[in-house]
Amino acid sequence: MQCPICKQTVSWEGNPSRPFCSERCKLIDLDNWLEERYRVLATIDVADESTEQGPTTDTKGERD
């Protein structure tokens, strides 16, 4: 099997860092995951701000 980070072929048996080849790759993956999550949250935050000023009352007035 291959480590998802460095693509190095590793043996799974007796490996405490599965599915990664080492603790280092495990940390790299965690780091990537946190960075991605942070980026998603930041994007949502920005989008939220623009919708808050969006035409919520405007649409209502159009229907009346």
Ligand SMILES: [Zn+2]
């Ligand atoms: Zn690795």
